[in-house]
Amino acid sequence: MDQDTVVLSLRQLTKHFGGVVAVDGIDLDINKGEFITLLGPSGCGKTTTVRMIGGYEEPTAGQIIVDGQDITNVPARDRNFGMVFQDYALFPHMTVSDNIAYPLRMRKWARDRVAGRVSEMLDLVRLDGMGKRHPWELSGGQRQRVALARALSFSPRLLLMDEALGALDAKLREYMRVEIRRIQRLLQITTIHVTHDQDEALGMSDRVVVMRQAKIAQVAAPRDLYTDPTSVYVADFVGRINLLWGHVVEHAADATIVELDDPFPPATATRIRARRTPDQAVGSRVRVGIRPEAVRLVEGGGVLAGVVSGARFGGPLEYVTVAIGPDRTLDLLRRPGDAPPQGNVLLDWAPDQALVLPAD
Amino acid sequence: MRNRRWNWLVIPMLVAFATIYVPAIVSFVLISFHPSTGPGSVGPEWTLGNYAKVLGDAVYQTGLWRSVALGAITVAGSLILGFPLAYYISRYSSRFAIAVFTLLYVSSLTSIVIRGLGWITLLGTTGPINGILQMLGLIQEPVIFYGNLLGLSIAMIHYTLPFMVLTLLPVMHAIPTGLEEASSGMGAGFVTTVRRVVVPLAMPGVLAGSLLVFAMTISAFVIPRLVGGLTLRLTALLIDQEMRTTYNYAIGSTLASVLLLLVAVVVVMASVVGGRSRVAR
Numbered sequence A: 001m002d003q004d005t006v007v008l009s010l011r012q013l014t015k016h017f018g019g020v021v022a023v024d025g026i027d028l029d030i031n032k033g034e035f036i037t038l039l040g041p042s043g044c045g046k047t048t049t050v051r052m053i054g055g056y057e058e059p060t061a062g063q064i065i066v067d068g069q070d071i072t073n074v075p076a077r078d079r080n081f082g083m084v085f086q087d088y089a090l091f092p093h094m095t096v097s098d099n100i101a102y103p104l105r106m107r108k109w110a111r112d113r114v115a116g117r118v119s120e121m122l123d124l125v126r127l128d129g130m131g132k133r134h135p136w137e138l139s140g141g142q143r144q145r146v147a148l149a150r151a152l153s154f155s156p157r158l159l160l161m162d163e164a165l166g167a168l169d170a171k172l173r174e175y176m177r178v179e180i181r182r183i184q185r186l187l188q189i190t191t192i193h194v195t196h197d198q199d200e201a202l203g204m205s206d207r208v209v210v211m212r213q214a215k216i217a218q219v220a221a222p223r224d225l226y227t228d229p230t231s232v233y234v235a236d237f238v239g240r241i242n243l244l245w246g247h248v249v250e251h252a253a254d255a256t257i258v259e260l261d262d263p264f265p266p267a268t269a270t271r272i273r274a275r276r277t278p279d280q281a282v283g284s285r286v287r288v289g290i291r292p293e294a295v296r297l298v299e300g301g302g303v304l305a306g307v308v309s310g311a312r313f314g315g316p317l318e319y320v321t322v323a324i325g326p327d328r329t330l331d332l333l334r335r336p337g338d339a340p341p342q343g344n345v346l347l348d349w350a351p352d353q354a355l356v357l358p359a360d
Numbered sequence B: 001m002r003n004r005r006w007n008w009l010v011i012p013m014l015v016a017f018a019t020i021y022v023p024a025i026v027s028f029v030l031i032s033f034h035p036s037t038g039p040g041s042v043g044p045e046w047t048l049g050n051y052a053k054v055l056g057d058a059v060y061q062t063g064l065w066r067s068v069a070l071g072a073i074t075v076a077g078s079l080i081l082g083f084p085l086a087y088y089i090s091r092y093s094s095r096f097a098i099a100v101f102t103l104l105y106v107s108s109l110t111s112i113v114i115r116g117l118g119w120i121t122l123l124g125t126t127g128p129i130n131g132i133l134q135m136l137g138l139i140q141e142p143v144i145f146y147g148n149l150l151g152l153s154i155a156m157i158h159y160t161l162p163f164m165v166l167t168l169l170p171v172m173h174a175i176p177t178g179l180e181e182a183s184s185g186m187g188a189g190f191v192t193t194v195r196r197v198v199v200p201l202a203m204p205g206v207l208a209g210s211l212l213v214f215a216m217t218i219s220a221f222v223i224p225r226l227v228g229g230l231t232l233r234l235t236a237l238l239i240d241q242e243m244r245t246t247y248n249y250a251i252g253s254t255l256a257s258v259l260l261l262l263v264a265v266v267v268v269m270a271s272v273v274g275g276r277s278r279v280a281r
């Protein structure tokens, strides 16, 4: 895969609906063969962005550039992009085969070439033998695969998917994540996928674009996004995180020292060592974020003391909630022991696991 | 609602039909099988003579053909005008589309007599339509609209258009716009999308609207009487003449039965076509 060739560029892409700013000046470069996911809560502008890329929505300002060509004003039908819509948009009056053949017939392919490609596509999405059925005779997962086959049949330059897995139940969704990635890698097709489901985004993508209120909050590979979020928003949206208030006291050689603001029980150290983050100036107000799985229960020492206030068993892992102040708790995630912990406990974590994030 | 529990809700309608409409239909169908024995009376014996007379007589034949032709022309005209209009109204919720719809709706509420008289004025040889056509240089002599199928078709299309549009609208609304977007995204132009996606999915509405307009047209009386005049002897006008002028109940009933049969045949044909193009969901 040629990772460095930019296929699609968004330049200051903007969309207003009357007074509503749906997309606010987005810049993004997408590489050839990449699987990129737009992630964010409902209403943050994901659908509008992907619809502008597809040519279904006219940008208010900005440009869409494909292979160096400005296609901002090219109509959808001339863009040659495949799109899987949220509700699949399959034609109910056509069979599965006719749905998949539709873009090929629009391109005036010869009859036997169409038939050949349709059967290839049915194989690819594992629907061989289903060609003569109508969409309403299929299950949700099968329909989803027909939509995918139809979007890919004409070898589009780009594949767009808007919440394509949203209508499926959990098990099927997990299966389709793997399937879609298999097909995407096989065809090496550059893909832009939209979801509000962080598991889906982290599990499928080469890179994730986290969106917040019509803007991009952060673009990173899933692992980096999780371990190195640049804002409280991203840290909180991607996975769970415990957040404490504080201010920077000092940047040491291997850590940033933060004085915690929260009222803590007497005799608890309120100065903690966190990941070295020199771009937060000394004295500035920050949030310290610790992932639940980074917090350990220890016999002696530790960073904070607390009292166990609850535990939730969840199969291989359990969440334990510890009260660390009058109205503040901290969650930790661990392998369940013989019995849930009780009473007074000491909490510890590696300084590098405590993220220093801007207070916003 | 698939639940049988609610079936009783149709009982009032069935009772009304069984006590009022069905006896009326049955009585004139029965009369059509008895010979006329003078003004306002029929004899007790059974006969097919009325049908032989009606189907063999040039006046009645011409009347039937004209009624069917008028029905077909009106269906075609109201579809050609109504389909794009219904599509436009269902797709663009602009203020203009709403105004067009309101205008159409209100015009369908206007008295049919007033509309018929309006068309007489508009279509007259010195009326505004001829005036405009002459001004544009499209015609030298005034076109005669009165007393022929041309003028009558124009008036009937106007009369039936709101019914066509109101029948098509809910069907158009039910077609997700996403299908049209998907079609264009796959390389189809607007015309192709309409032909391959919108029209097939709107077919149930097209059939229902066409049936309604056809049935309305071949049984229409007021507008044909006003705009068609006395020379254009459509079946509906002939029925009126037999029933109220010559009091030949036998022939009047026979003509009515033939019209009824005609509508029934069209309904059956339409449901066969509709059954083939049916899509679930």
Ligand SMILES: Nc1ncnc2c1ncn2[C@@H]1O[C@H](COP(=O)(O)OP(=O)(O)O)[C@@H](O)[C@H]1O
Pocket: A017, A020, A021, A022, A040, A041, A042, A043, A044, A045, A046, A047, A048, A049
């Ligand atoms: N056609 C539209 N007309 C008016 N407002 C719209 C339209 N489409 C989207 N919006 C608004 O734009 C914002 C972003 O919407 P959308 O792109 O659908 O978000 P997402 O897909 O992330 O849920 C929302 O506030 C939404 O209400």
Ligand SMILES: [Mg+2]
Pocket: A043, A046, A047, A048, A163
């Ligand atoms: Mg959306």
